[in-house]
Amino acid sequence: MVDKPVKVEVRNGKGIAKGDDIGGYDRWEIEVQRTAQGSLPSLGKVTAVLFYCSPQPSNFFEQELRVYRTDDGSEIGSTPTFDTTPELPPQYQQKSLVVKDGRVAADVKFYGPEDSHADGPSILRHVTWTWRDGHFITHVVDTGSEDRGAVDLSHQPITVTGMGPLKMGMSRGDAAKAIGSPIPGKEGRRVCTDFSVEGGPKGLLLRFASDRLVAIYVIPPATTISTRSGIHIGSTRDDVLDTYAGKVTATTPDYGGEELVFAPAAPEFAGKVIMFSMSNDVVEAFIAGERDWARFAPSCGAPE
CATH class of the missing domain: 2.40.128 (Lipocalin)
Structure with a gap:
């Protein structure tokens, strides 16, 4: 100063x-x-x-x-x-x-x-x-689980870079260590796999591709998990547009409906997005992470 x-x-x-x-x-x-x-x-x-x-x-x-x-x-x-x-x-x-x-x-x-x-x-x-x-x-x-116990993910907001101690690019082993909870199962035969956290919130899915965390996917019944700005399943279209004013693009996917895509302008967050799936002008699901993987379709497989 x-x-x-x-x-x-x-x-x-x-x-x-x-x-x-x-x-x-x-x-x-x-x-x-x-x-x-x-x-x-x-x-x-x-x-x-x-x-x-x-x-x-x-x-x-x-x-x-x-x-x-x-x-x-x-x-x-x-x-x-x-x-x-x-x-x-x-x-x-x-x-x-x-x-x-x-x-x-x-x-x-x-x-x-x-x-x-x-x-x-x-x-x-x-x-x-x-x-x-x-x-x-x-x-x-x-931050990880050492001397901290398991992380309650139901109270961790989601951003384009991760969720609490979960960061994009982590291996599944490092992610499990960071949250203090197992992420069970084997990667499926598709190019990406959506894993649940043992004991974690239902409807919270961690998407891995080649043992890298590439996106975090939220579906019902995980209605209380939100983005850092407070958008969650059940938020309205106007809520999303007002919250991310000027940084949202609306698209119409081949399967119908509408998707709203938030892409931060800062260079350090380039290539990362939060995508909201809309139904009757209400958020029905959202996914955050690397743009190539933060998509609703084609879907990734469940773990084997």
Whole structure:
């Protein structure tokens, strides 16, 4: 926000910065959100500190994760920033910060293609940092079942890139590990297979092709599963058009009816869509994922 560092006195984890050095704001509200202690290879005992800064008046905030030597308080370094748009930076989940097993680790939520600044980010990932050659190296992995138990998919919104810890391109084994539940059966003889999750919501199908998750398919009775923007089976045609204003194309398939296709404009989501099958101007099913596979016809086979 400014070119030169600003000194802030922090007491009981909070502080206020004022003056001409903080840019066009009345004040910065500073907070130490969490500290975590442990040991890192070649560094010894360290303390990781998650800082929070909210310039006022504004509707945004910044977070920064820095690591210090526990014995003398000297700063070792900060973790690298994430390669995301500056307007929608990811958010650290402060209670998850730990120093464990030779790593600094935290859960971080990233913005997906349907997320807005008002609603906040929806994609939860587990991030770790290791110290190497004088700086921290970032390792980002999808959230999985380790130490978390099975994921309740009935409460996970669907985007073009996946559903909760499920990400397009995952193998079936990695997907099962990520959600903490088996995905039983063998791939059928067709080019793609729609699998159900053991113990998962009825009507939720994971489409795999050559052992890659390529789409997520929702059919009745899964009427409560929705997209990140809240569209679900039973939503009206106007709901879809209003929600994805200007980004929906209507098509008429050979078998009749109507399909509404949402295709995000951002380059990083190119080639991925959410397709809604309509009946009497109401969503009767929808499928999200890679454009070549997120289709209702020809259908994929059931597992053997």
